[in-house]
Amino acid sequence: MNLFEERTKEIKIVSDLNPVGIFRTDSQGEMTYTNRRWHEITDYPSSQPLTNWLWNVHLDFQKDVLELTTRVLKTGEGGSMEIRWQNERWTKLQVEKIANGLIGTVTDVSDRHLYEAARIAQAQEREALAQLRAADAERQRAEADERRRAQELLVDVTSHELRQPVSAILNCSQIVRTNLSTLVDALRKSGAIPFVATEALLKQMEEDLDALDSIYQCGLSQERIANDVLSLSRLQLDTLSIHAVDFQLVPELKRIISIFANELKMKKINLEIKVGRSVTVCNINRVSSDRTRFAQILTNLMSNAIKFTDLAPVQNRRIVVCLDVSPDPPQANKCIAPSLQANVGDLAERVKDSGTLIYVYVTVRDAGPGLKPGDLALIFQRFQQGSNSHDAFGGSGLGLFVSRKLCELMGGNIDVYSVYGQGATFRFCLKMKTAREPAPKVTPPPSPPAVKAKPAFAAPPSQTVYHVLITEDNIINQTVLNRQLKQAGFTTELASNGKEALEKVKRLAF
Structure with missing residues (x-):
């Protein structure tokens, strides 16, 4: 063995005995050497090629590590940072530039992080205890302040939320009126000349x-x-009462949801309504309950589901509404319908008489971002919202609170199940009673169909063309402004937020 080989072997032995992980990369940042300690710290198998070593870095730090190594390769200035690996170990990463690549070290600092975490946890525990002691003293004062602030907030929030859609209503009505006025003027000037609907006119009428x-x-x-x-x-005045009327359960649920048909279509959201087998087994058609309050609860949940599902990618936008019934109440305070009994005949026998108490279970599952754990305890409180709703939409924070109170007044409850990042499922159950079928009504003969006019008018194109970027996060306002500008002779590009606008400014000329 020559001297070079001996020295190389000695260096490798020293490297493997080093308590610090050592690595080396080529000029492209690809790993070419690691010592034994590096594998022990990172849990990267020594038998595997080093090409995929970055995957052993925790996902939260992969981008930062890549940026650090890239910067050192480009600038030649060394750098360091603390990172976490997939095995939950913390290390200090030190990287330096050498002639034909990088050389670096990873030092295990997990013990320090554990100590700091324990110290922080102890501090938080002491702080929580101190806050708990102070909370009791503050409770009476806070309750008085809360009553005063609630009244002020109610006025402020209501004014803002009622005013928000006004701009879209005014703009939409103005553009429709302008188009109709132009069409009427053209018809008056046409005299007896017959009109044929043009494609431009039909498109304008569809808009x-x-x-x-x-x-x-x-x-x-x-x-x-x-x-x-x-x-x-x-509710605050304790004057809200429940008025039961007879109605068809399944058609009423579908009628309430149909109100959102246009909004679902506009936002490209797929809707699925599932009527559980329990409805058929129990032969439930008509029920007696407060139809208006039932609609109010379901409307609030549908409105929220649409709002958050609109944040999902188009291909994932889906809302599922499920309906079940049972003569048995929910178990463990969860609004989940009990499983069907083996002998379904007994179940039908229990609810065959009119006026029998049943429980109606409804779930609304969205494809939105879901709820953070800290939001679950807040969203059913007055003027409280999940962080997603507050950040993205604002809102009054009243809908779920009112829905909870209505459910309680109707002998039921409401809850939510959500894993953050996987949507949310809101569930409510209500006490209702079965109702008799009404006597058949005589159907009057149908009225003759109305004759529809077929006007035609095509607005002349503008002579001057400008290219305008419209940046607006409200889809209604965006659509209205887009139409107005196009009718004025402009060409347009649409962006739903600042990021999209900046990307289009870089790619296109305005």
Whole structure:
């Protein structure tokens, strides 16, 4: 063995005995050498090629490690950082530039992190104990302040939320009126000349119908807020009462959901309604309950589901509504329908008489971002929202609180199940009674169909063309402004947020 080989062997032995992990990369940042301690710290198998070593870095730090090594290769200035690996070990990563690549070390600092975590936990525990002791002294004062602030907040939030859709309503109605006025003027000037509907006219009328749908959706939004505010006021005064009427359960559920058909279509959200086998087994058709309050609860949940599902990628946008019934109450305070009994005949026998008490279970599952653990305890409180809702939409924070109170008044409950990042499932159950079928009604003969006019008008194109970037996160306002600019002779590009706008500014000329 020559001297070079001996020295190489000695260096390898020293490297393997070193308590610090050592590694080396080539000029492209690819790992070419690691010592024994590096494998012990990172849990990367020594028998595996080093090409995939970055995957053993914790996902939260992979990008940072890659940026550090890339920067050192480019600038020649060394750097360091503390990172976590997939095996939950913490290390200090030190990287330096050498002639043909990088050389670096990883030093295990897990003990220090564990100590710091324990110290922080102890400090938090002491702080929590101190806060608990102080909370009792503050409770009476906080309750008085809360009552005063609640009244002020109710006025402020209600004013803001009712005012929010007004801009879209005014703009939509203005553009529809302008188009209709132009069409009427053209018809008056045409005299006896017959009109043939042009493609431009049909497209314009379809857009006007969309604008009218937008006005309708904004009106529904204001109605929901007004209903929640009115219900809250009556709850505070203890004057909210439940009025039972007979109605068909399944058709009523579908009717309530159909109100959102245009919004679902506009936001490209798939809807699935599942009527459980229990409804058929129990032969439930008509029930007796407060139809208006049932609709108010389901409307609030559907509105939230649409709002958050709209944040998901288009291919994942899906809402599922399930309906079940049972003569048995929910178990363990969870709004989950009991499983069907083996002998379904006995179940049907229990609910065959009119006026029998049953429990109606409804779930609404969305494909949104889900709820963070800290949000689960807050969302059913007055003026409280999940962090996703507050960050993305604002809102009054009344809907779920009012829904919870209505469920309680109707002998039921409401809850939520959610894993953050996997959507949310809101569930509620209500006490209802079975109802008799009404006597058949005589159907009057159908009225003759109305004759529809077929006007035609195509607006002349603008002579001056400008290219405009529209940045607007409200899809209704975005659509209205886009139509207005196009009718004025502009060409447009749409962006739903600042990031999209910046990307389009870089790629396109305006």
